[in-house]
Amino acid sequence: MKKFVSLIATALIAIGLPLAAQAQENPKVVRIAFSGAGVGGKPASSGGALATAHQRGILEKEFAKDGIKVEWSFFVGAGPATNEALALKKIDFATQGDLPLVVARANGLRTRILLSGSRFNRNYVVVPTSSTIQSLEDLRGKKLTVQKGTSGQLTLNRLLEKAGLKETDLRVIDMIGDSQKAALSTGDVDAALQSSTDLVVRGLVRRIYKVEDPKLTAPSQIWVSEEFEAKYPHIVQRFVTTLVRESAWVSDEKNRDEIFRLFAKTGNPYSDYKEDYKGTELRDRFSPLLDEYYTNSLAKSIGEVKHFRFARRDAQIEGWVEPKYLQTALKELKLEGYWDEFDADGKRKKAAGK
Template sequence: MRTSILALVLTLLSIAAPDVAPAADRPTVVRIGVAAVGTGGRPVSGWSYSSVVAANGSLENELKPDGIEVRWIYFSGAGPAVNEALANGQLDFAFEGDLPSLVARAGGLRTKVILAHTRFEPTYVAVPADSPARTLEDLKGKRVAVFKGTNLQLALYRVLESKSLKDSEFKLINMSTNDGNAALLSKDIDAQVSGSDVFPLVERGVARIVYSTQGDPRLGRVSHLLVTEEFAARYPAVVQRVVNSVLRDAAWLADEANRARAYQIWTKSGFGLPAWKGDWDSFVLRDRASPLLDEFFRVQYRRLLDAARGLRLVRKDFDVDQWLDATYLNRGLAELNLARVWRELDSDGKPKAPPTGASAAAR
């Protein structure tokens, strides 16, 4: 009799809450690392669609009904610090640049790249405004600051190689971009390798750009959203929900009508409009901030891995195509009907021709 009553109770409970997943099917917290900080180390960044997701609270709104907390963690130590946190089991997802994640994956850190985040990211070399230097070659033998271990380091080495220059011809100094900007102002260094953060200094007339990779997609930096293999294996449904939520904000950013608003969101990092206008105005939003793991993104990562190995920044080879996992991306694009928002780019970063028979609207 007791057995029958117990069975009846269990049956009624299962009928009453058919859509409630067991607690083991979802985590209590999702931890997202960002390999960037704002000015003064503030926990916010201006970085493609990730900053839009954080500003909108999109993931919080998606996961809160299930009691899942979202924790954003910003790292002043950039990619190397993100890698350390991943290795210590302190993160589940991370927005990170190319070189640190290549080093980590080659070193055995089990991750999967599930979305592209940026591509074509320019690298700038700036000098004090009154510097006599006019070209990269003029900086031979000079003190040049670069944030080693980040994608800026690999980008600089690839630039030097493209111009038949060697890193040994320069006095390279390891500095974060924030410290490098300060050192540039005080003239404790002769040049700084940086990203968009250099433009406020240029706007103020205290710095001048002597070299930029703008216009050369192959020399551009890339970044992505990755997930640990452990988290993905344990909570695949949560990973899909994260991807879908992120894709919605990425689609918002792909609309040129939202460019001005995006710049305003990014200024919360402490870097003003000159930083974003100088770095982004010459790019098509839906291409630079595309989440697609397309031909360009895959080929670019192979180029970067080859370059990093050649420079002995990465010791081991691995299969890039296995690491870049489009499973969640493709499912999200189909579920949200977003497949036509972004353009597939070829290995040179140029839009591919639409499939034969595609409608004019699709073009």
């Protein structure tokens, strides 16, 4: 038998096919999840390269040459629903915010972080236009809605702590985005923490606080399950390289209008995105880098999840962030130095090559 295997190996090498290549198998399907959905559960998302890659069929084009199907899932239940799908082994890749990501890690769900999804996102504390609430301090004892278990809840706790408050000082009600809008419109809640400016643009609510401090927000990320990575590392590399190329496209200011029109397929209006991204560079918002700002934000989120008691166990950061796929993609695509790096405080550093 050993002699037979040796002969086969010799034959493969003779015709120019390395053994490593022969050993690589491809999956029949690549399953990708968004921790969220568009208005009314529409299968669409916004906020980064993965969203535009879905809209433009970029990953389908990449994997079609090998007959690999791409399946997309959009979870209205956001990060917690993504964690459930991962636990049931129903997804391979996903994008997620910091709170559900850390909770999953603390509960033993194994993933590898591949690249940053988006950063420096803005959130807004809004109240009905007729409300007398003027400041964060005025929220004490009021009903505020946020989708619990998401990055928004962690952002809310950071914000409240900065204002000398905590969740128990308010009546925090768990609602998805669509329900939040309805509750604000009818006056069933006094305030909400939202990323959308839709109701502001329509004059139904007004902002009392704009959250854009990089110490109060955190980057999203794109990960792969450890099981999938161990089995198909070559597919992981192709996935990352394709998304880094798409990150460059979505970071190009000349595409700003087209990007917002793609984002508007979520059901949120084009004007919402135009307003939200005003005064910010796409290249900063959509950087895929796992730089100092990213790693520091992740470490800080791990500590805050424990501090605010969102998980009973500690999450371990060792072996979690895997930058090799990103580094290979940046080199292959000649994009090293294209995105500025940011320090631990979210301040711009001089990028390599600039």
